[in-house]
Amino acid sequence: MTTTLRHGDRSQAVRILQKNLNNHGAKLVVDGDYGDATEAAVRAYQVKTGLVADGVAGSKTQTSLAGGDCAQLLRNNDLLAAAERLGVPLASVYAVNEVESKGKGFLDNGKPVILFERHIMYRQLAKVRHEGDDPTELKRHADQLAAANPALINPKAGGYTGGTAEHQRLAMARLIDDTAALESASWGAFQIMGFHWQRLGYTSAQDFVAAMSAGESQQFDAFTRFIETDPVLQKALKARKWTEFAKLYNGPNYQRNLYDVKLLRAYERHASCECGQGVAA
Template structure:
């Protein structure tokens, strides 16, 4: 689904303005996503309980169309996360905009995931899994690599995307349920399943169930992830965006300008000049 942003000019913006007017916005229908349209979007988002960021993404458009948004992230969820982490709301809004996938669920209602075949190999070795008739975990992963290279491999890749990632996960679960669930990244913030224990879940199955419940539960996993890493937490509290991005995204964070995007998003939500 299309995402409409400030300064867009197209037919989709005109349709958006008509939908907002049906909600009482009183906009001039010019197809330009100007300040008045942005304010009208934010006002609708607040009424709907959605994240009030002024961007008309799939969630806002779904709400305007009258679809159920009960499982989607709400403004109050972000406010509670900010309070729990000791952060200004603007910091959490910035992280949500830059570091989240935007949608924690697929159109079929399943949580957004990405199955990592190289992690599956590592987790099978970690669990010391041995297939019947084989002598060791090492022999097992070698056999599985030959038979199922899309599920067990030394190299990342093999992604199918979208709903098909759940088909990959289902096949991997037939090999080893726990290792498979640990080998996928889950939800809005792409938290890897193998973090389940340090995040305080009893089992990875409990973690996966929580990720399938709502985007609020996915945000809670992110909050736990930050709390479990004091250095990451302090970087976020101090708005040291480069350090936070490096710890969260890895050393290649600069290629995608994560730190720059975080700083700009924070400045916008905090109402500061962009130079901040």
């Protein structure tokens, strides 16, 4: 697993990073110190290749430096467009991307990162979707299916297997009800739940999943839509009220993971350089 390197790090891995950057035209002293010069060189490389220019050398930047395939990766232009759409400084978009993203939107086998939620599957099966649906009958049917398939349909959360095995759970759930199953997984780098598809402007759950499977740019577009369609969340982002934003996006446990503190620090770091100025608030 690739270690993310950032400003302030000192290690042999930073020396390797500096050598790789020099192979691409940087003129760094190879001293293992991720200081201002190394951060600037990382940003310059990211700008040149179209990657997110945040100055952080994560797996994507290191893969690119090593000549890996970056076709599905998030692009810097995606963040520029999002800042324009949301009416916020580019530094704010860099911050939410850095803190709220799970890092990679795809597994090594090329499938999107997902997490299947069996309790959501239970809820979606019992959901009234059409005029004339009988809520009592829907719940009875959901209970029957839950009794037969507790690992896939359950009033209680759990049963996670992680990684590629989550796709196996999803595939089995799709055999029971395709739409409910797709709605019951979180998708991509920003883990947007499938049941949001209509709110986000997709024509169906299947349309949403096709977008999430196409690339990180499409996953980030869904994240942008998620903010756009929640006026309170977008207002918090515009005002840079990081505690409120974290509470709304991450839920009541945001403090445990210091999401608000991480967002503030990331914003301040990106705002301090020209690349993070972008759109005026």
